[in-house]
Amino acid sequence: MKIYDGGKIFVGIIIFLAFVLFPFYSNTGKVMAKPDPKIDTPEIQKLAVKKCVEPKDFMRSEHMQMLNDWRDSVVRENIRTYKNSMGQSFNMSLQNTCMKCHSNKKEFCDQCHNYMAVKPYCWDCHIAPKENKT
Amino acid sequence: MAKLPTPEELAKIDLNPPEKDWMDTPADIKPGMFCWGAKGKNLKILDFPNARDWSPAEEDWKLPKDWEGTVLEAFADKLSKYRSFKIFMDVCVRCGACADKCHFFIGSGDPKNMPVLRAELMRSVYRKYFTNSGKVLGKLAGARELDLAVLKEWWYYFYQCTECRRCSVFCPYGIDTAEITMMAREFFNLLGLNIDWIAGPVANCYMKGNHLGLEPHTIKSSIEFFLDDIETVTGIKIEPTFNRKGAEILFVTPSGDLFADPGTYTAMGYLMLFHELGLDYTWSTYASEGGNFGFFTSNEMAKRLNSKIYAEAKRLGVKWILGGECGHMWRVLNQYMDTWNGPADFMEVPTSPITGTRFENARSTKMVHITEFTADLIKHGKLKLDPSRNDHLKVTYHDSCNTARGMGLLEEPRYVLKSVCNNFYEMPDNTIREQTFCCGSGTGLNASENMELRMKGGLPRANAVKHVRDQHGVNMLANVCAIDRATLKAAMEYWVPDVSVCGTHELLANALVMKGEKERTQDLRLEPLPGKEVKE
């Protein structure tokens, strides 16, 4: 089989491969650390029932939506109390509710956010908690 | 008795095809739209297969046995030889950008004249025999079998394409219907399905050196007729040479200009220009055809005809070749000749003996277009011109498809025209330069039996001419193509009757002030020059 303009075709194919195989070769040899959000802060340890404001699955997929809603209702409507699906009430506050328990931003929030390359804009306004070096 | 149809019914009869798929609508071969079949004797001269007389209008096309096999074999062969063909079969996304760009579609409204569909006529067969999806899914994949109806449809529509390449300008992948039409015509040729208007000139050109079948002495005597006319107009006697060894330049032009008006006036223009320059050049009776109807037949035939130019240049020992005004001739000379019959290393890089300009852009083929040559002369002030002699003309310029889209010769002829006449007007932007509209009769479709087709195809061009006529009073349509000179004349007669057609060098020769000429009172057409007749 004769290939005409082989040189150009070859270069083209190499460029094509460089693009499509990027995910493969750029990750060779890397051992992927799965994100491992830690929930063993002192504050959580103190809790009798270790439960967040909503069930874990819901929090996992909807926390961004919830935080967004909280912000809107606090800042725009001055409503500060959140009633969860169980009828319990919470103060809508990132700093005083969420981060009180999850005081370990690096080991909790950042675990997944960095993994997924998501940069939430919470910390554009809020001051990230100062963490003790572990 | 049947009820009389109402006007509405009458108007619609036959014209609204049922909402059927195009594949289910076989071609209706209509008189006025096709050319007569090639004569057996012409095909025989050229050793073409299935040489016999035949008529497209008859049911029986006298096809050879197993013609399907012949076509499919050739199809596979062409796919392996032409990357263009293979890619153009594969990559069309049917976006429709080309659909309304074809002059035949615009003029006829026949949907199979949309370039995309013209190509699909062939792609559908390609899918059936050369792709897996087509083999398996059949019609669902847009595939269909090659049968007689398909062949006839091909024949009808690929002889309604002038290979003008306008569609390829607009296609995002540069798909060029001309390439596909060429392949179709290769197939037809294997089955003896050529047309008379092409096969005749090709046979002539092969045996006698030019399409018209002019024999050597005839060429000489017809040029002598021009010399008489030139003497009448200018008082100057010109003595050109033929087949002269040792000349510096070989001049090759389309033979149409030796016989058909108004091309003849262009030929007179060349003679006058060369005489005025004292150019050391010769005509050839052997390579007496610039154009190449073989190009509308098959690649091989085109090469067979084209070979004469270099062969003759070599025999005569010229330094370089000058080519006259022609359209497809220049596509061939620019894009094919050197590849077929080169290298032309026995010649020198063309250099104008008058200005010393080296034509670096032709340093391999050694062949220069006459408007490049003349534009250079004018730029260097080597010609004495009196453009007022063309003051009775309001001129516009028609770009030939092939010089525009297969070469890019756009400014040279314009520069010449603007230098030799005072009234020059461009047609609208989307009808000139690379977007130029075909005359409607290229690729050997300039017969007379298909006049309706030619008029439809010429409509978009004529329409733009009409616009400048109405706006600026344009009365002369200049061009650099022998087919244009012949066919636009007809198109103008029908669509814009008060516009004449001429070659660029006719106007140049009219304006050219020659040494020792008498006061001119006539133009090359022997018509009185306005403003000059009183002095007589």
Add this chain to the structure above:
Amino acid sequence: MRLKRLLSEKKSAVLRRWFDDIVETYPPDTSQFLKKQKNQFANPVGSTILQGIENIFDGLLKGLDKNEISPFLDNIIRIRAVQDFTPPQALSFIFLLKKIIRNEIAKEISDNELSEELLEFESEIDNLALISFDIYMQCREKLYEIKANEVKRMTFRLLQQANLLTEIKDEESDIKEHDFININTKGGS
């Protein structure tokens, strides 16, 4: 003429219907193109029809003047004369106007007893048709004339050299006169 006043008020509606109906006489894919492509150079057929019918209609309203109206009829008919139409098909577009007008102002006609005027107006349309036959024939004759002219142009120089003509003929005596013209005039380049 109350009818003509009425029609000039309805002009744009009538013209739109008329244009659509004419365009409908083309195959469906074509008709859509003719309607949509407004560039007069990319779509000479559609724009010629559009301009033509407006001027023809104006001419009818003003009172028929053959010299004034002919060029516009000519523009349309010249195109249809080379398209795939039979003669009646090519000219039927004139008669379409009658029906359109009747539909468009049906109510006004009966309300205002305009049928007398309508009859008169329709006979003007009939006149238009007669002029059109004339133009159509001229176009078709022109086509044949062009064919003849082309041959003449190409053979003119041959005839000038009548001696040559006989010379070739002697040599290829098997060629008939008709063939001779074919061989020696075709190609062109």
Add this chain to the structure above:
Amino acid sequence: MKMLFSFFAVIFLALLGFAGGKSTSLQFIFGVVIPYAAVATFILGVIYRVADWARSPVPFRIPTTCGQQESLPWIKQSKIENPSTSMGVWARMALEVLLFRSLFRNTKMELREGPKISYGSDKWLWLAGLAFHWSFLVILIRHLRFFSEGVPLVIGITESLDSFLQVGVPLFYLTDAVILAAVTFLFLRRVFIPQVKYISQAADYFPLFLIFGIAVSGVLMRYFLKVHIVGVKEMAMGLVTLHPVIPEGIGVIFYIHLFLISVLFMYIPFSKLMHLGGVFLSPTRNLANNSRIVRHINPWNYPVHVHTYDEYEDDFREKMKSAGIPVEKE
């Protein structure tokens, strides 16, 4: 018919993806086997097709010239539209591939009558085509965040540009809207412009529906039927590091999305979508118009039977002599 067939084909494929995601036993097939097969088919298929094209030579130098040729030094050449150098060809190809130069030509229309809107359709094709292809590229690039650890800056920038409006949570991507709008437009013009409908094949509708399905499932997944996104990335990383894993509880919509993408990748090499490779190989665009300057070689050029000068002279010698035309043999 052609349209309905394509539509139901895509629906059927989506259902297959649904079944694959629902059943734990099928998840490995739909999450690992098929994606690997799709990528392999895509890569090998594209290479095969390109190599297959390359097996046919380009016998003649046939660029479609769209501007002034290189000629006399004082005549300005159109160096991109009618290139005579490889630089020019590169520029021409870049304009063609990146900006769809040829499609853009459609807009250059003047002296039109009527309101502007009436003629815009051709420009719309260019705009929709451009919007579609660029969105597709941006979407591909930002998906790379699922396939890389320590996501490269380019991907991050692309993503933040795509979501710069900062609307909604998760941030809304512009390209999601653009690609849906563009695909819809490209579909509608196939349906509503009669001449385009007339030329359309099932192979034209199918990819449109398929890409529409992919985009819709992606949008659903991001904004509405949220999936376990960390799991998605784990799975993606597993695939590219060749240690495939099937994390639990990702959500069935993800499997639909993934399956449709796999189908698209497998479909590309065997369809008109190969225009992605073909556009680079089109001889009317990727060649310089320099055939009078440099001899182009046709590898299968073969000698042909010609009518030589000697034969010609033999035919006409006497006539030539009597006409005073020089001959070789007296």
